[in-house]
Amino acid sequence: MNKTDFIKKADEHLIHVYNRFPVIFERGEGVYLYDTDGKKYLDFGSGIGVMAFGYNDKEYTDTLKAQIDKILHTSNLFYHEPLLDAAEKICKISGMDKVFFTNSGAEAIEGALKTAKKYAYKKHGKGNYEIIAMNHSFHGRTVGAVSVTGTEHYREPFYPLMDGAEFATFNDLDSVAKQIDKNTCAIITETVQGEGGVTPATKEFMQGLRKLCDDNGLLLIIDEIQCGLGRTGSNYAFEQYRIKPDILTTAKALGGGVPVGAFLVTNEVAENSLEPGDHGSTYGGNPFVLAAVSKSLDIIQNRHLSDHVKELTPYFEGILDKLTEKYPFVHGHRGLGFMQGLIIDESIPVGQILNKALNNGLVLLSAEGNLIRFLPPLVMEKSGFDEMERKLTEVLDSFS
Numbered sequence: 001m002n003k004t005d006f007i008k009k010a011d012e013h014l015i016h017v018y019n020r021f022p023v024i025f026e027r028g029e030g031v032y033l034y035d036t037d038g039k040k041y042l043d044f045g046s047g048i049g050v051m052a053f054g055y056n057d058k059e060y061t062d063t064l065k066a067q068i069d070k071i072l073h074t075s076n077l078f079y080h081e082p083l084l085d086a087a088e089k090i091c092k093i094s095g096m097d098k099v100f101f102t103n104s105g106a107e108a109i110e111g112a113l114k115t116a117k118k119y120a121y122k123k124h125g126k127g128n129y130e131i132i133a134m135n136h137s138f139h140g141r142t143v144g145a146v147s148v149t150g151t152e153h154y155r156e157p158f159y160p161l162m163d164g165a166e167f168a169t170f171n172d173l174d175s176v177a178k179q180i181d182k183n184t185c186a187i188i189t190e191t192v193q194g195e196g197g198v199t200p201a202t203k204e205f206m207q208g209l210r211k212l213c214d215d216n217g218l219l220l221i222i223d224e225i226q227c228g229l230g231r232t233g234s235n236y237a238f239e240q241y242r243i244k245p246d247i248l249t250t251a252k253a254l255g256g257g258v259p260v261g262a263f264l265v266t267n268e269v270a271e272n273s274l275e276p277g278d279h280g281s282t283y284g285g286n287p288f289v290l291a292a293v294s295k296s297l298d299i300i301q302n303r304h305l306s307d308h309v310k311e312l313t314p315y316f317e318g319i320l321d322k323l324t325e326k327y328p329f330v331h332g333h334r335g336l337g338f339m340q341g342l343i344i345d346e347s348i349p350v351g352q353i354l355n356k357a358l359n360n361g362l363v364l365l366s367a368e369g370n371l372i373r374f375l376p377p378l379v380m381e382k383s384g385f386d387e388m389e390r391k392l393t394e395v396l397d398s399f400s
């Protein structure tokens with residue numbers, strides 16, 4: 001079947017919530033993807049931050065194959081070997097005490113919200129259910145997650161949503177403080193906003209949130225589903241702010257490509273929130289998925305990927321500086337580590353750039369605010385950044 005017919009037929013059966021790029025990917029190798037015509041693409045999207053160590057890593061795929069031959073699924077009514085492995089590793093890497101594994105990022109957010117509400121319920125009784133979230137945040141597509149997502153067009157068609165979500169301005173501590181009242185139970189924020197514009201929190205903001213939570217008996221929920229696990233040059237980005245969340249959500253890179261997420265809590269939260277019967281999941285953290293998680297965490301740690309990110313970030317940012325300098329319609333860049341956004345003038349819809357880049361064999365992402373968003377695999381080397389610069393320059397030249 002030719003590509004056009006394939007896409008037409010697929011669209012006949014798929015609910016139209018994505019405007020997909022007209023590419024049919026077949027396989028990946030390292031930091032490259034190949035489509036069904038055999039065309040090669042340099043990947044600066046990593047499946048939206050998932051493929052931290054690239055495609056078809058033998059150590060990883062061998063682990064998955066071996067687990068398939070043992071056992072895929074048990075339900076959470078029983079223990080299995082990968083459960084201990086993965087739980088122990090993620091707690092150690094994050095510095096949190098206890099974990100619950102989910103099937104996606106949004107589900108990790110749901111668990112975090114339920115945990116915060118239960119904690120407040122146990123401590124203060126009914127009524128403490130309000131959660132302060134940030135404008136331009138993104139926390140996922142389920143009803144609870146959408147309720148705390150700070151972009152109106154994601155929320156509006158689905159009202160009424162979860163009660164008690166209030167919004168404040170990211171990086172504006174006063175606007176958060178103003179929303180706190182006797183009904184508030186938690187504050188939720190990303191450390192580096194992803195979909196909402198690749199904006200890192202300031203040190204004052206994150207440390208200020210920690211203090212606001214401590215002073216008012218609130219829980220701080222940090223969503224590092226996108227920016228966690230080495231992407232910003234540390235295991236979790238919050239480390240660089242010298243604070244700790246009460247509840248952490250993580251996903252994307254966690255499984256190296258299998259669908260998985262997790263929420264983690266401190267002992268203090270664990271002892272005063274969810275109890276048997278309060279939460280669960282049929283699949284959440286099944287043996288297949290956790291074998292993948294366990295190996296992914298080993299690879300991220302043993303290959304020192306966060307150090308690699310830290311080392312190459314100035315080189316990456318240097319390229320973005322050059323592009324900013326060269327093109328009048330590029331207004332600068334922002335981000336942290338291997339999570340960067342290039343700000344494009346509103347006169348050039350970023351989708352056009354992404355399409356041309358794809359034609360030129362380069363996969364890029366976009367973000368709110370007409371940004372090109374770069375989420376390369378963490379294993380990207382200097383030569384890959386050079387190739388990206390070359391390819392993107394050719395594309396941007398065509399807009400000059």
Ligand SMILES: *Cc1c(COP(=O)(O)O)cnc(C)c1O
Nearest residue numbers: 104105106138139140194225226
């Ligand atoms: C992707 C993302 C989510 C949602 O994760 P899904 O796996 O798509 O449900 C939540 N928060 C952040 C910060 C994300 O980047």
